[in-house]
Amino acid sequence: MTYRKNIVITGASSGLGEGMARRFAAKGRNLALCARRTDRLEELAAELRARHDGITVVTRSLDVNEHDRVFSVVKEFRAELGTIDRFVVNAGLGKGQPVGTGRFDANRETVETNLVAGLAQCEAAMEVFREQNAGHLVVISSFSALRGLPGNVTAYAASKAGVAALADGIRADTAGTPIAVTTLLPGYIESEMTGRAGSTPLLASADRGVRALVDAIERERAKAYIPTLPWAPLSVVMRFAPAGLLRKFT
Template sequence: MVLRKNILVTGASSGLGEGMARQFAARGRNLALCARRTERLDELAAELRTAYPGIRVVTRALDVNDHDRVVTVFDEFRAELGGLDRVVVNAGIGKGQPVGKGRFDANRQTMETNFVAAAAQIEAAAAIFREQRGGHLAVVSSFSALRGLPKNVTAYAASKAGISSFVDGTRLELRGSGITVTELRPGYVRTEMTGRAGNTLLMTSAEKGAHALVKTIEAEPKRAYVPAWPWVPLTVVMRLIPGRFLRMFV
């Protein structure tokens, strides 16, 4: 397995992004961290530099919906670290609302961030990896990508299904280029975004979720449901369950 020393993580100021940054730092990796909230990002960077003095941690402010800025920031990270070995496309939101309730603004923002902005990040990372003739692209999708879902998750599930398809196409496009592409489909992991879901037996703690994600990313599979239990068995349930029962998943 190739050692991926320099790792870029988007959406790193909180949630899964922050958790993955901590896990990668503990493994001695150099980090390029970006997010909109720079105060929290800089606090995390300072903490990691102190805890792991042997690594480099660089940061940038980035709203992934500013697509030109995505390219600029990725290129700046590459120059500052002397190359990028892995890019984790993680930034995303879950602000969707039920269809027809007058909140298309929230649904549009969810789809633009989770699909269009993620595609922009993939584009920027792939361009760098093509020039380097190698690299690992890891994209955080969701278990929700399996099929359409009701209530507040309709736009979210659609955006994740879209980016999952985009990742599949990207993998085919980059075949034979020395670039590895991984799609991650996490289940319920407790973060700020999933906190409103309340307590459920299916919810994994943020620390365990981040650990499982990084362990999976390090293995570089084509696709993985994380954590494997109970989400791999639940893929069968999700595909076969009648639509009227899908509300139990949201």
Template sequence: MTTILITGASAGLGAEMARQFAARGNDLALCARRTDKLETLKAEILARHPDRRIEVRALDVTDDAAVFEVFRGFAADFGTLDRIVVNAGLGKGSPIGTGRYDANRETAMTNFVAALAQSEAAMEIFRAQGRGHFVMVSSMSAMRGMPKTMTTYAATKAGVAHLAEGLRTELYGKPIKVTVLYPGYIESEMNDRTENKNPLLVSTEKGVRAMVTAIEKEKESACVPPWPWAPMSTVMKHAPLPIFKRLI
């Protein structure tokens, strides 16, 4: 049985990962700011899978000290953490230079600096154990610089992908594995208020199923769902700028 820590687990992709991992026989360490939602999720999962063990803790990932305290607390609760999924993130943003530095800074601090703190806390545990599986949730937007409201968000997601890839290079051949996920358009709290839904948007359940499958296979990196995002990644990286602008 595997013990999995998931940040940002109160809703969206994190909550659905918790449901699907529990259904596959895993114990869970779940953290997020909204403990009421965590407790509701815990009750829901235990009603379906009473043999699972689920621990929940409040965590604002932008509180550096709290990140280390919560991760260490979960490690003490279970005795070991087999997999840690850095999932917490923020989707707000504004075109650069339009007076909303506050929004862009909040996204940068949550998506990159807080992810760095989570990575430090996770790797502290895995280095002490001598094993583990580190999972970073990036985004397809990391494939190339994005315009307007996506500019800062995409930059943070590229940053965390490189952070994880650096760890993978360092740890190659050792029993600490690293996976980077690049989700495409998956229904979540981050986009549920968008009026014009993208035709490539898939349900939370379907999108997360692809994420969970890639994680359990310990893939080094995965565009999820694979279709159309695996081939799309090549297009995004290499299409001439006039074509790329029309695509997005």
């Protein structure tokens, strides 16, 4: 396991991004955090600096759909920290409606945020890693990436399948180099995005989910279902389930 000191996390003002920032700070890592909601981001940064002596926490306002700014913010983070050792592509969007119901706007925004902006983040991070000849790219996809899903998550699942394939391709391209790539496929983890799934028995607590995410990241696994139970066994079911049963995963 390689020690990664300087870590960038996008979408860090709440949910899984905030949780990962807290756990990495407790491990003594320096953090570069960005999100659209700067008030929450600055509160988090101030708390982490006060709680963990000796760590550096820098922040930037960032809407990942502003692609040019993604590249400039990443360059600023590298200049401030000296190196970027790990980059977590976490910022994402979960809204959407069934295709053909008049909400192309919502579905397009989901795909643009999760896939196109995900590509921008990967491009910016990989430019740094290729120049350094070192680094760890982490892409937060979703369990829903395994199959096309119906209803409100059709566009979301497609966008997460796309970003997972993107990460897998980058991993193949950098095989045998000092650059590592991890694809994470979380199931239901308590957060703002999964609030609508609150009644499912499969919902993991935020603490359990974030612990599993950080553990998989630290191990630099190529691909992992989060948490492993029940999502790794369910991945087999998901691949072969009849189309009529797929609503149970939405």
